[in-house]
Amino acid sequence: DTAVSQTPKYLVTQMGNDKSIKCEQNLGHDTMYWYKQDSKKFLKIMFSYNNKELIINETVPNRFSPKSPDKAHLNLHINSLELGDSAVYFCASSQVYAVWALHFGNGTRLTVT
Amino acid sequence: DAKTTQPTSMDCAEGRAANLPCNHSTISGNEYVYWYRQIHSQGPQYIIHGLKNNETNEMASLIITEDRKSSTLILPHATLRDTAVYYCIVSVRGGSRLTFGEGTQLTVNP
Numbered sequence: 001d002t003a004v005s006q007t008p009k010y011l012v013t014q015m016g017n018d019k020s021i022k023c024e025q026n027l028g029h030d031t032m033y034w035y036k037q038d039s040k041k042f043l044k045i046m047f048s049y050n051n052k053e054l055i056i057n058e059t060v061p062n063r064f065s066p067k068s069p070d071k072a073h074l075n076l077h078i079n080s081l082e083l084g085d086s087a088v089y090f091c092a093s094s095q096v097y098a099v100w101a102l103h104f105g106n107g108t109r110l111t112v113t
Numbered sequence: 114d115a116k117t118t119q120p121t122s123m124d125c126a127e128g129r130a131a132n133l134p135c136n137h138s139t140i141s142g143n144e145y146v147y148w149y150r151q152i153h154s155q156g157p158q159y160i161i162h163g164l165k166n167n168e169t170n171e172m173a174s175l176i177i178t179e180d181r182k183s184s185t186l187i188l189p190h191a192t193l194r195d196t197a198v199y200y201c202i203v204s205v206r207g208g209s210r211l212t213f214g215e216g217t218q219l220t221v222n223p
Contacts, residue, residue: 004156041198043157043213056210090156100147100204102211104156 003027006091006105013081014113021076021108023091031055031099032074034066035090037107043090049074050096081112117201122218125195131188133217135201138182143205146177148186149213150197157200157213160186191221 006023013019025032033056034046048056052068063079074091088109092102118136125131137146147162161168161175163184168175174187188195200216 037213041215045210045212058210092156100145100162100211101159102149102157104158106154106156 004091004093004103004105006089006108008108009106010109010111012111012113015081015083017081018077018079019081019110020078021089021091021110023074023076023105025072025091025093025103027093027103029093029095029103030071031094031096032068032071033092033094033102034074034076035092035104037088037090039087047074047076078110081110083112086110086112117203117214119199119201119215119217121215122220125188125191125219125221127193127221127223128190131191131195131219131221133186133188133199133201133219134183135186136183137201137203140181140203144203145205146175146181146184147202147204147211148173148175149200149202149211150195150219151200151213151216152194152197160199191219193221193223195219196221 004025031050033048035043037043046060047066049068051071065077068074088107090107091105094102145162145164148160149157151157160172163175177184198216198218200213202211
């Protein structure tokens with residue numbers, strides 16, 4: 001199926017650990033994003049990459065580092081996890097000429113204990 | 114980006130039209146209205162967007178008032194699968210910094 005897929009779906013870890021979330025899209029899009037949905041369900045952009053280049057970097061702690069090995073993949077690595085990092089993280093993709101039509105993955109629920 | 118106001122929740126009978134309102138009284142001339150929805154445990158799904166003209170696609174219709182201060186998303190024949198949170202977002206064209214607010218929880222009842 002054509003889609004944006006992210007793994008894992010659930011991630012439970014302890015404070016201080018380092019974890020990664022992987023994202024892949026087979027839609028042929030050239031722009032990929034990471035969004036964070038907090039406990040109040042507000043969804044905000046964290047990063048945007050176009051053809052492996054960082055385009056948007058919102059006010060996100062340095063502990064969050066996106067990595068794009070190619071334009072079909074955008075992984076999110078988080079160092080020294082904190083309780084406040086608990087949220088649902090969504091990967092998304094779009095064509096650069098249609099950035100309003102984002103295609104989202106189904107999210108990774110991160111719980112930091 | 115302009116702020117939007119939506120009702121917290123709405124109900125609709127299956128097979129009926131669902132009309133979801135959105136107020137965006139501070140919208141500026143270069144800002145578009147976007148609608149997304151999020152079905153439980155899934156990522157948001159793009160529905161439609163428009164500037165000032167009414168728009169229609171296979172999913173829905175978007176009616177924007179002449180002064181552009183409000184809009185309505187219309188699902189012509191709601192089904193149970195349309196139960197979701199619907200987000201109205203105002204942003205500049207080409208802007209990828211879409212910020213999703215609280216949205217409207219639409220429940221379609223059998």
